Amino acid sequence: MTGSSTVHSGIIVKKYGGTSVATPERISAIAEGVAQQVGGVRGLIVVLSAMGKSTDELVALAHQVSRRPAGREMDLLLATGEQVSVSLLGLALQDRGVAAVSLTAAQCGIRTDSAFNVARIQSIDTERILAELEAGRVVIVTGFQGVTTDHDITTLGRGGSDITGVAVAVAVGADACEICTDVDGVLTADPNLVPAARLWPEISYEAAIEMASSGAKVLHPRAAELCMAYDIPIHVRSSFHAREGTWIRGSDDMVMEQAEVVGVSSDRKIAKITLREVPDEPGLAARVFQDLAGEDICVRLIIQSASSEGRGRITFVLDEEFAEQAAHLVEQWKSAGIASDGIVDHDVAKISIVGSRLASTPGLAARMFSALAREEINIDCISSSEMKVACVIAGEHVERAVRAVHDEFFPPEPAR
Amino acid sequence: MTGSSTVHSGIIVKKYGGTSVATPERISAIAEGVAQQVGGVRGLIVVLSAMGKSTDELVALAHQVSRRPAGREMDLLLATGEQVSVSLLGLALQDRGVAAVSLTAAQCGIRTDSAFNVARIQSIDTERILAELEAGRVVIVTGFQGVTTDHDITTLGRGGSDITGVAVAVAVGADACEICTDVDGVLTADPNLVPAARLWPEISYEAAIEMASSGAKVLHPRAAELCMAYDIPIHVRSSFHAREGTWIRGSDDMVMEQAEVVGVSSDRKIAKITLREVPDEPGLAARVFQDLAGEDICVRLIIQSASSEGRGRITFVLDEEFAEQAAHLVEQWKSAGIASDGIVDHDVAKISIVGSRLASTPGLAARMFSALAREEINIDCISSSEMKVACVIAGEHVERAVRAVHDEFFPPEPAR
Numbered sequence: 001m002t003g004s005s006t007v008h009s010g011i012i013v014k015k016y017g018g019t020s021v022a023t024p025e026r027i028s029a030i031a032e033g034v035a036q037q038v039g040g041v042r043g044l045i046v047v048l049s050a051m052g053k054s055t056d057e058l059v060a061l062a063h064q065v066s067r068r069p070a071g072r073e074m075d076l077l078l079a080t081g082e083q084v085s086v087s088l089l090g091l092a093l094q095d096r097g098v099a100a101v102s103l104t105a106a107q108c109g110i111r112t113d114s115a116f117n118v119a120r121i122q123s124i125d126t127e128r129i130l131a132e133l134e135a136g137r138v139v140i141v142t143g144f145q146g147v148t149t150d151h152d153i154t155t156l157g158r159g160g161s162d163i164t165g166v167a168v169a170v171a172v173g174a175d176a177c178e179i180c181t182d183v184d185g186v187l188t189a190d191p192n193l194v195p196a197a198r199l200w201p202e203i204s205y206e207a208a209i210e211m212a213s214s215g216a217k218v219l220h221p222r223a224a225e226l227c228m229a230y231d232i233p234i235h236v237r238s239s240f241h242a243r244e245g246t247w248i249r250g251s252d253d254m255v256m257e258q259a260e261v262v263g264v265s266s267d268r269k270i271a272k273i274t275l276r277e278v279p280d281e282p283g284l285a286a287r288v289f290q291d292l293a294g295e296d297i298c299v300r301l302i303i304q305s306a307s308s309e310g311r312g313r314i315t316f317v318l319d320e321e322f323a324e325q326a327a328h329l330v331e332q333w334k335s336a337g338i339a340s341d342g343i344v345d346h347d348v349a350k351i352s353i354v355g356s357r358l359a360s361t362p363g364l365a366a367r368m369f370s371a372l373a374r375e376e377i378n379i380d381c382i383s384s385s386e387m388k389v390a391c392v393i394a395g396e397h398v399e400r401a402v403r404a405v406h407d408e409f410f411p412p413e414p415a416r
Numbered sequence: 417m418t419g420s421s422t423v424h425s426g427i428i429v430k431k432y433g434g435t436s437v438a439t440p441e442r443i444s445a446i447a448e449g450v451a452q453q454v455g456g457v458r459g460l461i462v463v464l465s466a467m468g469k470s471t472d473e474l475v476a477l478a479h480q481v482s483r484r485p486a487g488r489e490m491d492l493l494l495a496t497g498e499q500v501s502v503s504l505l506g507l508a509l510q511d512r513g514v515a516a517v518s519l520t521a522a523q524c525g526i527r528t529d530s531a532f533n534v535a536r537i538q539s540i541d542t543e544r545i546l547a548e549l550e551a552g553r554v555v556i557v558t559g560f561q562g563v564t565t566d567h568d569i570t571t572l573g574r575g576g577s578d579i580t581g582v583a584v585a586v587a588v589g590a591d592a593c594e595i596c597t598d599v600d601g602v603l604t605a606d607p608n609l610v611p612a613a614r615l616w617p618e619i620s621y622e623a624a625i626e627m628a629s630s631g632a633k634v635l636h637p638r639a640a641e642l643c644m645a646y647d648i649p650i651h652v653r654s655s656f657h658a659r660e661g662t663w664i665r666g667s668d669d670m671v672m673e674q675a676e677v678v679g680v681s682s683d684r685k686i687a688k689i690t691l692r693e694v695p696d697e698p699g700l701a702a703r704v705f706q707d708l709a710g711e712d713i714c715v716r717l718i719i720q721s722a723s724s725e726g727r728g729r730i731t732f733v734l735d736e737e738f739a740e741q742a743a744h745l746v747e748q749w750k751s752a753g754i755a756s757d758g759i760v761d762h763d764v765a766k767i768s769i770v771g772s773r774l775a776s777t778p779g780l781a782a783r784m785f786s787a788l789a790r791e792e793i794n795i796d797c798i799s800s801s802e803m804k805v806a807c808v809i810a811g812e813h814v815e816r817a818v819r820a821v822h823d824e825f826f827p828p829e830p831a832r
Contacts, residue, residue, distance in 0.1 A: 024480035031481070058500070064440035065447070065504050066511035073510065073518050077503030080496035084474070087493030088481050094489065095482035102489050106522065107567050151523050151544075 010042025011133065011174045015143065015165030019182040020239035021085045022052030030239065031092035034138060038098055043133035045172065047143045047165040048089060050081025075116045075155045082142035089140050100138040103128065105145040110164065112146030112154045118296065119146055119154035121163065124171035141168060159220030166223040170230045177227065178235045179219055185236045185245030186211060186218055189264045189406045193399050196412055202247040207262045207356050210387045214352035215267030224248060260364055261355040261409040266402050268349045268395055270300060271323035273330065277311040277340035284338055285314060291329050297322040301390060303381045315381055317350060317392060348380065349398035352390040353405060365389045371408040377401050426458025427549065427590045431559065431581030435598040436655035437501045438468030446655065447508035450554060454514055459549035461588065463559045463581040464505060466497025491532045491571045498558035505556050516554040519544065521561040526580065528562030528570045534712060535562055535570035537579065540587035557584060575636030582639040586646045593643060594651045595635055601652045601661030602627060602634055605680040605822045609815050612828055618663040623678045623772050626803045630768035631683030640664060676780055677771040677825040682818050684765045684811055686716065687739035689746065693727040693756035700754055701730060707745050713738040717806060719797045731797055733766060733808060764796065765814035768806040769821060781805045787824040793817050
């Protein structure tokens, strides 16, 4: 859509994450910002996460009354977190004389399927939202949640507020969806690990999706996918100052596309599972990954080495939270003769480089491996795709690895 | 209905207050009790308040972002309190293998008017509740809240969970509504003030309403009124043990009706306002109480003394929380020439005796006044009705006053 002159709706969606609404002071600060912005646009929709650690506190409460809290009642519990933050922002805006209305997902008709804890948005009935905007009110919407056709409350899983923000932006045809967060935008690396990390003024949807999927925390990959499908630009920016962040949009003529590598990302919250001596029979790998899918375990990377003497090895990487569940499956696979042994390794990390021309530019992967070798960091396994090269390494080396690889592709500027 | 053989629905409603669900441990204890009871009845509905101080904490949060938090967004905020407690009880029951479903007021169709913060229930759509009971589930309902026809969330004001419990009991035609609380039932006085206070096995609706209105905290008076209108017995009992408490029901043949005085109650959270030199003109008193009603201020007692020289005095007692609002009105009345002066006194308390035969039994009021006189406690003003005699006294004397009056009507039993 870049360059095409679409009709502008004049509606902006702003989504604030948990750290941006962590305290009453932060919520008041957001109210100040919104109060200043409200005259300049036709309609303003604000999507909020729960305050800071409140979701964790609700989870802890649930664990005090139940050994395995989950399902419908867990979602009803967690949904209170966003209901609190939207109510408070509504009160804070009204206190400043700004007309505002706070809506739950049920009240603004965010319909999902009934997969509690990991629901997917199916549709948004925009009638109430548009009527409230028409009446001159700022509309504040609970992120992270939805409602089934039976009026049961659902939640969208981790990062769900991003998806709510984007889905609302798509539904009302917003001019843009702002993701207001605790970093300045999309950077070439995590600034906590690499202080010299650089901010991109704009990147493509595809690069944003790969960056997000490989551990950069700025945005949920599904949110970027949705925006790409509907050509809604995303503006990832700080909720602590008014400077521009990173625009994510169609890539027709972007400067950044000249860049070979867009960023270096890492993820320590993973675990690696290696199945040894897997018989070389058709269907065994399928069985393994079907079993994992059956327990709703997302697998991040799969590496299957060539078999020797009829027996092979299957290694896969998953989010650390699923490691325990997967370990139970490993025992089943051993009993079923699928593997002689299964090793769960928690002390691993993943480091990735992302770039839209990675596959078409020879030597980029080699430069990454060389940078790691110079630091004497051993590469455990490698996976690459069109836009990404990922290496699994020992967890203890991850910070040094990110700095070394970042320096390779983004050499420190000479001191002036 | 006493004695008439109505059809029994086999449905019991149990309402638990804030102290009964204050901690995860208490919620687990309720789950244990419900798990034991569930086989013995056809249907079990549990209505819950918010956990302990959680409503106070939400109010404190609101005051951090707004100078005058109120209205629609305040109710949306407060409603999260009960949503948390019902979710947790649902999880706790499911963890014990008991099928249960937690419903918000919106989900079980508790329709109210749109008077935010002080809404009144208009109807309950029992379809979902009855379907869930039919499916063999314990139904857990959020107390204190409702929903308007526009899907906006409302709250019912103080003691609202009692009203929810009773309204649900009426709507489904329950056999009884249990009010599970932190006292053993309806006692002749607050056991914290009078350790020798006695438990009534049963009392009439009328006596319960008067006791509740005069400061006994066991039950919201509107809840007792509703049960009286629909002949639903209430069982006020402890949520900490299984012993029977007090049954509140039709008074046809009750033992307690032989009693002259049912109980002694007191209330310190009141303020007294005295308007001096009010001209003896028609309509001035009406103006005063219309102004109070216009600000939704409930007046507990009105004492207008005979006027002398064309000017009289109007005294009224209200809940302490309304004192500040009323003080603003006093200034307006002074400007308008309605009173020369208005005195707001916070250091007062009300002590009442309640009994269904008070008016028809000569000398009971005199015995109350004598008991106070023997303690040298001055009576500031007196108001009496068919079933109640209330005295306003200095706040500091209230505990001594309650003990003295209780001893008068319920003499301590000789030590054995």
